[in-house]
Each structure stands twice: as structure tokens, then as C-alpha cells.
Amino acid sequence: MEDKLEELIRERDKLDIKTRQLKKELTKNRRKMREFNKKRRDLIDAIRQKNSLANKARAQREKYKEEIKKLKTQRGEIINKIKDIQASYGEIRDKSPKGNFKRLLKDKERLEWKLQTSVLKIKKEDEIVKKIDSLEKELSRFKDIINISKKLDKERQASRKLREEIMKLSNESQKHHEEFISHVEKIKELEKKIDEINEEKKKTGLYLDALNEEIDNLVAQLKQMDRQIVEIETEAEVIYEEKTEKELREEAKEIYEKFRHGEKLNLEDIYLLRRFNFV
Numbered sequence: 153m154e155d156k157l158e159e160l161i162r163e164r165d166k167l168d169i170k171t172r173q174l175k176k177e178l179t180k181n182r183r184k185m186r187e188f189n190k191k192r193r194d195l196i197d198a199i200r201q202k203n204s205l206a207n208k209a210r211a212q213r214e215k216y217k218e219e220i221k222k223l224k225t226q227r228g229e230i231i232n233k234i235k236d237i238q239a240s241y242g243e244i245r246d247k248s249p250k251g252n253f254k255r256l257l258k259d260k261e262r263l264e265w266k267l268q269t270s271v272l273k274i275k276k277e278d279e280i281v282k283k284i285d286s287l288e289k290e291l292s293r294f295k296d297i298i299n300i301s302k303k304l305d306k307e308r309q310a311s312r313k314l315r316e317e318i319m320k321l322s323n324e325s326q327k328h329h330e331e332f333i334s335h336v337e338k339i340k341e342l343e344k345k346i347d348e349i350n351e352e353k354k355k356t357g358l359y360l361d362a363l364n365e366e367i368d369n370l371v372a373q374l375k376q377m378d379r380q381i382v383e384i385e386t387e388a389e390v391i392y393e394e395k396t397e398k399e400l401r402e403e404a405k406e407i408y409e410k411f412r413h414g415e416k417l418n419l420e421d422i423y424l425l426r427r428f429n430f431v
Contacts, residue, residue, distance in 0.1 A: 164377040171370045178363045181356055188353040199342050206335035209328045216325035227314040234307045244296050253294035260287040404428045
């Protein structure tokens with residue numbers, strides 16, 4: 153009986169040590185699960201922020217695209233006007249006198265500018281005024297072609313201005329498009345990290361389930377061993393029924409001293425030591 157009790161106690165102690173180790177491992181992996189959950193929440197928050205930024209960039213891009221669409225429509229109308237004017241321009245040019253009216257216009261504009269911005273002697277000023285009058289008479293012969301030419305230049309200038317505005321808006325739209333793509337790519341990276349965390353979390357969860365199952369089995373074995381130990385100790389307890397608690401404690405102290413000095417103990421001795429928590 154003594155050998156059986158000693159063997160049970162040894163086995164129980166081994167199982168108890170193993171159970172404690174597994175519980176530490178369980179605590180460590182539960183901490184890992186909490187860390188996984190925190191990282192996942194942080195990544196989800198980051199994705200929400202990136203989604204918000206991506207939506208803003210996309211909305212801004214669409215705003216520019218809509219404005220570009222309107223400007224292209226306006227420019228298309230102007231280009232159609234230019235085509236109509238060019239068709240009329242050809243007819244009027246054929247009916248107009250031969251000569252370089254554009255050179256005459258430049259000469260007139262140059263002289264007018266000189267007259268307005270320069271300090272001239274009266275004689276020189278009169279000469280310029282006469283030249284301007286002469287040019288105006290010459291230009292009057294080209295009245296129709298000059299008028300249509302001005303219309304053509306005006307529409308071409310408006311077309312160029314719209315084209316510049318379209319290019320400017322297109323560049324801004326492209327910037328927001330690239331910004332949108334950048335946010336989307338970052339979201340994909342964050343989602344990939346979440347998938348990796350979910351995979352690690354799954355593995356850790358399965359490991360926790362296995363640990364819990366093993367600990368439950370060990371705890372059940374420990375309870376069974378405790379019951380067996382109690383049964384054996386109960387059988388030994390009858391020997392001390394007639395002794396007082398004080399006498400038993402003193403006896404246990406003496407047995408403990410023997411135990412410390414390496415003396416072999418019997419079943420009753422082991423019982424007393426356990427009863428008063430010496431071992």
C-alpha cells in the first residue's frame with residue numbers, strides 16, 4: 153500500500169507540473185490571440201481611413217472629368233463654328249482684292265502704338281497720322297476679309313483657351329486618379345495582412361483547443377488520483393484516531409526531520425506529512 157501511495161503521489165506531481173506548464177502555454181497563446189485581434193482592429197481602422205481617402209480622390213477625379221466633358225462640348229461647338237467660318241473665308245478671300253492685308257494691319261497697329269507712346273515733333277506726328285489714314289483707306293478695300301479673319305482669330309483663340317483649360321483639368325484629374333490607385337493598392341496590402349493574421353489566428357485557435365482538451369484530460373486524471381490518494385490515506389487514518397491534533401502535529405514534525413535526513417518513510421508517515429502540509 154505504501155509503495156502504491158508513493159507511486160500515485162509521484163505520478164500526480166508529474167501530472168501537476170505538466171498541467172501548470174500547459175496552462176502557462178495556454179496563457180501565452182491567449183495573449184497572442186488578443187494581440188492578433190488588436191492588430192486586426194488596427195488594420196481595419198487603417199482600411200477605413202484609406203477607403204475614405206480613396207473615395208474623396210475618386211469623387212474629385214469624377215468632378216474634374218465632368219468639367220472636362222463640358223469644356224470639350226463647348227470646344228466642339230467652337231470648332232464647328234471655325235469650320236463654318238473657314239468655309240465662308242474661302243469664298244470671301246476669292247472675291248477680295250489681291251494683297252497682304254495682314255501686313256497692312258500690322259503696319260497700322262505699329263504706327264498707332266508709336267503715336268500713342270512716343271514723344272514726337274509735330275511734323276513727325278503729322279507724317280504718321282497721314283500714313284495711318286493712307287493705310288486705313290487701303291484696308292477699307294479688304295473690309296469683308298478682315299472682319300471674317302477677326303472672327304476666325306477670335307474663335308481660334310477661344311478654342312486654344314479651352315484646350316489649355318482642358319489640359320490643366322486633365323492633369324489635375326490624373327493626379328487624383330493616381331492618388332485613388334495608390335490608396336486602393338494600400339488597401340489591398342492591408343487586406344493581405346489581415347488574411348495573414350486570420351490564418352495565424354486560426355492556427356493559434358486550433359492549438360488553444362488542443363491545449364484546453366489536454367488540460368481537461370490532465371485535470372480529470374489529477375482528480376482521479378486525488379480520490380485514490382484520499383482512499384489510501386483514509387485507510388491509514390484509523391491508526392491515529394485516538395491521538396490528539398497536537399500530538400499528531402508533533403509526531404509529524406519528528407517524521408519530517410527524519411525525512412530531511414533521508415530516512416525511509418512508511419504510509420502512515422507520508423499521510424501525517426501531507427495532513428499537516430510538510431510535503
